[in-house]
Amino acid sequence: MKKNFSPIDVEAATASDVPDIARLLSWAFGFGKARSDEYIAHVGLGSLRLLRGEGGRPDACAALLETAHVFHGRSVRAANIAHVAIAPERRGQGLAVPFVDALCAEAQGKGAAIATLFASTRPVYRKSGFELAGHEIVYEAETASLPAASKLAFERVELDDPRIAKAYAAKAGREAGLLSRGPAHWNELWCEPTDALAAYLAEGDAAYLILDMGEEARLDVRDWYAASPEAARGVLSFLARFRSVYPAVRWHGGPQDDLVAAIPDKGWRLAHQEEWLLRVLDPAAALRQRGYHVDAARLALRIEPAETALEIGIRDGASEVGEATGGCPTVTLRAPAFVQLFTGFRSASKLAQYGQVIGEAADIRLCDQLFAGPPPWVAEHF
Structure with a gap:
């Protein structure tokens, strides 16, 4: 919730910057030229921001994606700060914090209440x-x-x-x-290899799957939805049809995952777990926009x-947020x-x-x- 933004100049990328951006992505994330070009096309040149050094060449780049995170059925306006890449010769010189501060300032100016990212090094962010x-969690099952x-x-x-996007929105809402x-x-x-991708939708839009069949060792589910426990078992049964080709x-999935809950016995494990980070840009707006239970x-x-x-203040499920006037249970954090x-x-x-939270016991319970x-999670790595 930092507000003292550094007065660093960040610029929007132009077409002439594409070769330099591709090199930065390659040096930071091991992207080949084809993958760098694909990523730039996917996020759009207009979403890329640059920090230029001497001579005008980019020292750092990142994608600033306007989006929202859904909390209990309501969307909180957000910005994803994705793929922050700093030139190797400029790393360790204190560029990351002012660069990200400037991105947050732009995002807040456009109405974002929060900013989110995955961090390669948490202390910096x-x-x-x-x-x-x-959480970001990847499960694996036999x-x-x-x-x-x-x-x-x-x-x-x-x-x-469009039924897939509609079903995903229903998933996000719960x-x-x-x-x-x-x-x-x-x-x-939907990124390449698209010839190895296939989407499947269940009757009544009860479930969907987007499958990546490009790996010989395993079947990757890029995205999925199940509207009920019965639909979750149906998803698993459909995946079981691939057992003669893929061993895993x-x-x-989430920390309380619907597919894991539908597996009748052992046979699954955590393949990957990582946490994403968030910064609150406008506390009042963020509190006003989220949903409550x-x-x-x-x-x-x-x-x-x-x-x-x-x-x-919550009344009939609707929230109001303003400066406290006194006489209200209060916790400090x-x-x-x-x-x-x-x-x-x-x-x-x-x-x-x-x-990290101070207050009367009854007030903390109310909180x-x-x-x-x-528990909060995301279904992709951005």
């Missing part, structure tokens, strides 16, 4: 006000362990079938943290070092703890155990209720 906010019996029928559809995907997110989801299957509540948050507290509380990554009670809900 914590200096810029980012904190752990949610295809031989998946249930084989289901009456749910699937048909093959186009990758951009979870916490998932992205309101924009064109850049969908483009990356992988998918992104209570119908009525009143609580003030004093987010240090701010001198005033923000009061959250610092900005890093507020990030984790805001997303539901940690509860007020747990943060109080760490000494737990206000921010309760499913």
Whole structure:
């Protein structure tokens, strides 16, 4: 929730910058030229921001993607800061923090209440006000362990079938943290080798799968949705049909994952787990935009070092946020703890155990209720 943005000049990329951007992506992430060109096309040149050095050549680049994260059925306007790449000769010179600060300033100026990213090194981004906010989890299961019996029928559809986007929106609405995907997110989801991709939709739009069959060792589920436990078993049964070709299957899922819950026995494991980070750019707007799992509540948050507290009022499920006027239950916390509380990554009670939330026991319990809900996660790496 840092607000002292560094006065660094960041520029939008132009077509003449593409070769330099491709080199930065190659040096930072091992992208080949084809992958760099593909990524630039997917996110769009207009989304790329540059920090130029002497002679005008880019010293750093990143994508600034306008999006939203969904928290309990409501979208919070956001910016994904993706693929921050700094030239090797300029690393370790303190460029990352002012560069990211400038990106956050631009995002806030365009109406974003929060900014999110995946960090290659957390201490650097914590200096810029980012904190752990949610999970990215990849599960792996043996295809031989998946249930084989289901009456749910699937048909093959186009990758951009609008029913898939509609079903994904339904999935995002019942979870916490998932992205309101924009064109850049969908483009990356459908990235090459597209001839190895196939999308399948279940009858009644009860489930869908986007499968990547380009790996010999395993089947990769790039995206999926199941509307019910029965649909989740149907998804697993459909994946079980690939057991003669692929010994294993992988998918992104939440900490409380519907597909894991539908597997009847052992046979699955965590293949990858990482946390994404969030910075609150506008606390009042962020609190006003998110959803809550209570119908009525009143609580003030004093987010240090701010001198005033923000009061959250919930009535009939609708929220109002403004400067606290007194006479309201109040808890005090610092900005890093507020990030984790805001997303539901940690509860007020747990943060109080760490000494990061201070208040009366009853007020901390009320804070737990206000921010309760499913644990936050994302279904892709941005």
